[in-house]
Amino acid sequence: MCIVVLMISHTLLGLLESGPRHGYDLKRAFDDRFGKSKPLAYGQVYATLSRLLKNGLVEVEGIEHGEGPDRKRYAITAEGITDVAAWLGRPEKPEPYLQSTLFTKVVIALLTGRSAGDLLDTQRAEHLRMMRELTERKKGGDLADQLICDHALFHLEADLRWLELTEARLDRLKAEVAL
Amino acid sequence: MTAAPEARSAAPHVPAAAPAQLLVARGLRKAYGPTPALEDAAFEIAAGEVVAVMGPSGSGKSTLLHCLAGIVPPDAGELRYQDRDMAAMSDRERSALRRRAFGFVFQFGQLVPELTCGENAALPLRLGGVKRREAARRAAEWLDRLEVGDVADKRPGEVSGGQGQRVAVARALAAEPRILFADEPTGALDSFNSERVMTLLTEAARESGAAVVLVTHDARVAAYSDREVVVRDGRTRSWATA
Ligand SMILES: Nc1ncnc2c1ncn2[C@@H]1O[C@H](COP(=O)(O)OP(=O)(O)OP(=O)(O)O)[C@@H](O)[C@H]1O
Ligand SMILES: [Mg+2]
Secondary structure: OOOOHHHHHHHHHHHHHOOOEEHHHHHHHHHHHHOOOOOOOHHHHHHHHHHHHHOOOEEEEEEOOOOOOOOEEEEEOHHHHHHHHHHHHOOOOOOOOOOOHHHHHHHHHHHOOOOHHHHHHHHHHHHHHHHHHHHHHHHHOOHHHHHHHHHHHHHHHHHHHHHHHHHHOHHHHHHHHOO | OOOOHHHHHOOOOOOOOOOOEEEEEEEEEEEEOOEEEEEEEEEEEEOOOEEEEEOOOOOOHHHHHHHHOOOOOOOEEEEEEOOEEOOOOOHHHHHHHHHHHEEEEOOOOOOOOOOOHHHHHHHHHHHOOOOHHHHHHHHHHHHHHOOOHHHOOOOHHHOOHHHHHHHHHHHHHHOOOOEEEEEOOOOOOOHHHHHHHHHHHHHHHHHHOOEEEEEOOOHHHHOOOOEEEEEEOOEEEEOOOO
């Protein structure tokens, strides 16, 4: 599951709220929980930390002198905690997905005299293939993995329902787009 | 031209044997009076396979299932079970085949209301000639496996829709069918329980090498299958597994 870049900074901050950490530990904590299929790059972690530092959301709690470029321990500030609370309290904007690629493809197929039914069928098969993969992955996964897969599965299912509904209304849609 | 030498000297390439098809149907047609329910349906399933049958309401999924299971005779087409022509069988042979080799899970009215859930689950075994005590023991095992062991002594009218459906699945599996025909077997279940039942059902089928024909509207349930067949206006369309 890919996590939106914008979210990374809040997530790292949230992890720091559970206890101060070195940059490297922070990356590991992130990867273990959220980045299994897409680990964070070190550069990204340090860039994010220096931005958070500049904005006063974290502070350096101590520096250990030893080998390695960065042995700084970062801790969240009171402002940082307020920021995490605000982020968690703010609902995410539900994506309307209007004018999705799929809808566009269906209309173009109809306008160009191709089979929109075939297009929808092929897409449906691809969605189901993906759902099978996730279902398989869920069987071997821990609870966090299962919930991540379930989230994706429910979204794919919603798409699939849309594909079926559109299939059932193709004749009407064809009449409309021909106008 | 000639094949590359490496290819020739390589160990003989044995193509993975196509799985022996347990049930094969071609060109099935069925009309109810003037209403065509199946126009030209094809289907095949191998031992151990789970195939989802999907498609809009009224497209002919249940009719296909009933034809495949020998419950409803098709008007035309070919239907072979283990390479035996089902149309050529007598009614008696067909019902013996159904009893011996097929299991069924339907959405509605499938449990006998006068019997307890335990007796219901044991019924196909009893009909197959298994002694009462042995049938009861095996039925109880399957009820436990489907996590409804605690309703064994209740009648179907006294259990929830979802529990009843699990009892029906246990009943179908207890007789260890070669093919399990299931028409919306999770229709009365919420999505958590649907998945639980599908996990148990597919596990049990894989263990015993049974094939499962699974009619479902629910894509999350269909995701437990190996591949799907889509029925639209009585015609089938299959997708090969990737
Ligand atoms: N016993 C029957 N007598 C008359 N018509 C029938 C009978 N059974 C089915 N039909 C008709 O045959 C067509 C296919 O029905 P079928 O029950 O196979 O659909 P289905 O795909 O299973 O639908 P659903 O998803 O709603 O269960 C429909 O038009 C239906 O009205
Ligand atoms: Mg039906």
